[in-house]
Amino acid sequence: MGYVAVTAGEEIIERAEDLFEKQRLAGDEDTITVDQLEGQLERLTAQAMSEGGLYAPRLAALAVKQAQGDTVEAAFLLRAYRSTLERWDESVPVEPAEMFATRRVSPAFKDVPGGQILGPTKDYTQRLLDFDLEGEDDPDDPTETWDLEDAEPTTLTNVMDVLREEGLVHDPEVPDVDAPTDTTREPVTPPVDRDAVLQELARGETGAVTALGYSALRGYGQVHPTLAEVRVGKLPLTIEHPYTGDEVTVADVDVSESEAVVPVYAKRDDPQFAFGYGLTFGRNERKVIAMTILDASIQLDSEDEPAENAEFVLDVVDGMDSFGFIEHLKLPHYVTFQSILDRIRAIRERQGAGATGDDDAKRSTADDSTESGENEPTDRETIEASDDD
Amino acid sequence: MTETDDIDVETAVPTDSVEAALENLEGDGLEGYNYAYLDEHTKREVRRATLKAIAIPGHQVPYASRPMPLARGWGTGGIQASLSLLGPEDTFKVIDQGSDESVNAANIRRLAEDTAEVATTTDTTEADVIQTRHRIPEEVLTEEQILVLQVPVTDALRKVDSSDAANRRRHAHRNYGKMWVHLYENVVEWGEINIASRYPTMVGGRYLMDPSPIPRWDVPKLDDADTLFVFAAGREARIYAVPPHTGVEPLAFEDRSFQIERFPDQSCAACGSTDTYLTEVETDDGERYYACNDTSFCLKRQDDPALPKDHHLERSGVDWGPGTPDTGATDGGDDE
Numbered sequence: 001m002g003y004v005a006v007t008a009g010e011e012i013i014e015r016a017e018d019l020f021e022k023q024r025l026a027g028d029e030d031t032i033t034v035d036q037l038e039g040q041l042e043r044l045t046a047q048a049m050s051e052g053g054l055y056a057p058r059l060a061a062l063a064v065k066q067a068q069g070d071t072v073e074a075a076f077l078l079r080a081y082r083s084t085l086e087r088w089d090e091s092v093p094v095e096p097a098e099m100f101a102t103r104r105v106s107p108a109f110k111d112v113p114g115g116q117i118l119g120p121t122k123d124y125t126q127r128l129l130d131f132d133l134e135g136e137d138d139p140d141d142p143t144e145t146w147d148l149e150d151a152e153p154t155t156l157t158n159v160m161d162v163l164r165e166e167g168l169v170h171d172p173e174v175p176d177v178d179a180p181t182d183t184t185r186e187p188v189t190p191p192v193d194r195d196a197v198l199q200e201l202a203r204g205e206t207g208a209v210t211a212l213g214y215s216a217l218r219g220y221g222q223v224h225p226t227l228a229e230v231r232v233g234k235l236p237l238t239i240e241h242p243y244t245g246d247e248v249t250v251a252d253v254d255v256s257e258s259e260a261v262v263p264v265y266a267k268r269d270d271p272q273f274a275f276g277y278g279l280t281f282g283r284n285e286r287k288v289i290a291m292t293i294l295d296a297s298i299q300l301d302s303e304d305e306p307a308e309n310a311e312f313v314l315d316v317v318d319g320m321d322s323f324g325f326i327e328h329l330k331l332p333h334y335v336t337f338q339s340i341l342d343r344i345r346a347i348r349e350r351q352g353a354g355a356t357g358d359d360d361a362k363r364s365t366a367d368d369s370t371e372s373g374e375n376e377p378t379d380r381e382t383i384e385a386s387d388d389d
Numbered sequence: 390m391t392e393t394d395d396i397d398v399e400t401a402v403p404t405d406s407v408e409a410a411l412e413n414l415e416g417d418g419l420e421g422y423n424y425a426y427l428d429e430h431t432k433r434e435v436r437r438a439t440l441k442a443i444a445i446p447g448h449q450v451p452y453a454s455r456p457m458p459l460a461r462g463w464g465t466g467g468i469q470a471s472l473s474l475l476g477p478e479d480t481f482k483v484i485d486q487g488s489d490e491s492v493n494a495a496n497i498r499r500l501a502e503d504t505a506e507v508a509t510t511t512d513t514t515e516a517d518v519i520q521t522r523h524r525i526p527e528e529v530l531t532e533e534q535i536l537v538l539q540v541p542v543t544d545a546l547r548k549v550d551s552s553d554a555a556n557r558r559r560h561a562h563r564n565y566g567k568m569w570v571h572l573y574e575n576v577v578e579w580g581e582i583n584i585a586s587r588y589p590t591m592v593g594g595r596y597l598m599d600p601s602p603i604p605r606w607d608v609p610k611l612d613d614a615d616t617l618f619v620f621a622a623g624r625e626a627r628i629y630a631v632p633p634h635t636g637v638e639p640l641a642f643e644d645r646s647f648q649i650e651r652f653p654d655q656s657c658a659a660c661g662s663t664d665t666y667l668t669e670v671e672t673d674d675g676e677r678y679y680a681c682n683d684t685s686f687c688l689k690r691q692d693d694p695a696l697p698k699d700h701h702l703e704r705s706g707v708d709w710g711p712g713t714p715d716t717g718a719t720d721g722g723d724d725e
Contacts, residue, residue, distance in 0.1 A: 189451050323461075338650065
């Protein structure tokens with residue numbers, strides 16, 4: 001009768017936790033350090049921060065370690081921790097043009113103000129397994145001998161601004177910078193403002209954002225954008241000094257950013273490109289580009305295609321939600337299943353299908369194994385009778 | 390900055406440096422967290438949503454559901470509602486699919502014990518707040534008790550339209566035609582309504598409500614009860630309620646009535662009860678037997694097979710769904 005009355009539930013939970021922890025410690029190797037995760041598996045920690053909506057590289061590395069590399073679980077740990085923290089202040093809005101870019105490509109133009117910066121990327125590397133990485137021993141920094149004297153950071157002009165100056169791209173609605181929506185503190189109820197859409201997309205699960213963005217590109221939608229630029233770099237985190245009121249930069253935040261023009265003309269009398277925007281914590285170019293497609297698609301405000309329906313996209317894009325509800329199916333469901341069994345048996349009986357079938361045979365077996373046949377309820381008969389109405 | 394006015398400086402987690410936060414993480418248990426896990430501002434917000442829900446029976450009230458240290462879909466709405474209601478004097482009971490000892494119930498109970506220092510019980514009659522997944526206990530609940538039901542899908546209309554925006558308009562206009570058509574098509578196709586649990590239910594003659602996936606067996610207990618029922622969804626961020634003595638009526642037709650689950654010729658293999666919700670158990674040797682789903686009441690019935698469901702009340706003959714006097718549902722016919 002183990003499943004009906006699982007006793008000692010708490011002890012079982014603790015043992016399950018111990019077994020999970022053992023998986024991490026079972027090998028003979030040294031345990032991986034939080035420093036190593038933060039320094040060498042930055043893509044994992046970036047994804048956890050992005051989906052967790054909390055910029056904290058050190059905590060993200062800890063979460064990835066605790067989750068044994070499961071990024072959604074790590075993001076979940078960060079969100080649960082973040083929800084217990086008080087919010088002390090809000091940062092000053094920052095211009096993306098202030099970004100210290102380590103990478104910037106503009107597919108829309110051959111050359112752009114500030115130039116194309118390829119930066120660190122594997123985009124053009126042939127995907128061949130590098131067997132030298134196995135058993136590598138204190139490798140040298142391949143950029144050690146580079147002559148970097150002339151490499152000064154330049155201020156980049158936003159490509160989108162160039163197009164907007166010419167009037168080719170319509171301006172976004174000006175958000176309320178004094179009272180931005182915060183979907184972690186306010187319920188998301190349709191119709192949803194664009195700032196809430198962007199926040200939810202920025203925290204969306206990477207795979208879900210990518211898949212939905214791809215759906216539009218694949219043909220389930222009108223948006224096939226031209227990227228104005230994709231950038232990876234650091235943005236300053238600026239706050240107002242509590243005493244002087246001056247703006248002071250207190251930290252940098254690694255972000256990925258993407259902007260696109262979409263050849264859909266917004267207005268007939270003044271044809272302008274539609275556009276899309278994406279930004280998320282850490283380096284995750286595929287997520288921000290997909291986010292850009294989704295932002296552009298949602299701005300079309302149609303229910304014709306999945307990616308263009310804000311309600312649909314926001315309902316399914318969050319990793320915490322989908323992860324939790326998908327995995328909840330593992331919980332016991334025998335109450336509801338009993339209810340479902342009752343319905344199908346009643347309908348089979350009504351149609352004459354169940355009358356001589358397996359059900360009755362099994363039921364009489366069950367009947368034999370019960371002890372209290374004498375206590376027959378009188379109301380059962382009437383239920384049965386009404387069933388046959 | 391109103392949110393920071395409520396900070397309890399003593400218990401707030403240090404945020405001055407990552408090292409301090411990490412150090413705090415390595416501390417003992419849940420030290421460093423606020424009483425009942427959620428900060429006071431959040432608990433107040435949940436209570437406000439609950440009060441609003443009580444004021445408009447059956448209406449779904451959005452609230453800013455917080456990430457909890459449990460997975461969404463595993464009772465995070467219920468635990469937020471429970472933690473916002475519980476105080477140190479309260480006794481808390483948690484059941485999952487009728488059982489106090491299921492692993493998820495134990496986990497939720499453990500969270501409340503660790504963070505809110507409440508006493509816990511498995512005895513339905515001793516609890517002040519009961520959090521439940523998909524059952525209403527067999528023993529009659531009183532006006533002193535609150536039942537918090539975990540909700541996976543907040544809207545009964547989701548069956549007929551996936552869009553919340555469209556369904557909110559339908560609720561506003563009390564426009565439930567699409568659901569009636571769905572039920573009618575059920576009857577045409579199958580001869581009867583084939584909705585098993587999550588049975589669409591009218592509250593106070595105004596709002597159509599998803600009573601959570603409780604079996605149909607439990608739906609009549611919602612009608613004109615002494616107890617406050619709070620329905621809380623974490624993932625979908627909605628709270629709704631059925632206040633005491635509210636009319637609750639499952640949708641049905643005059644000639645196709647609401648029917649509860651039937652257990653023809655069956656009784657509980659453990660206590661012999663024939664007036665409780667039973668579930669089937671398949672054994673290793675291919676046998677099948679039925680057993681009470683409410684394990685706490687089943688244990689009491691094993692000691693006293695004649696124990697009525699209102700044994701703890703001063704009055705008797707209390708109407709509490711199937712197997713109790715005066716309930717319309719036991720005849721399987723009338724939905725009044």
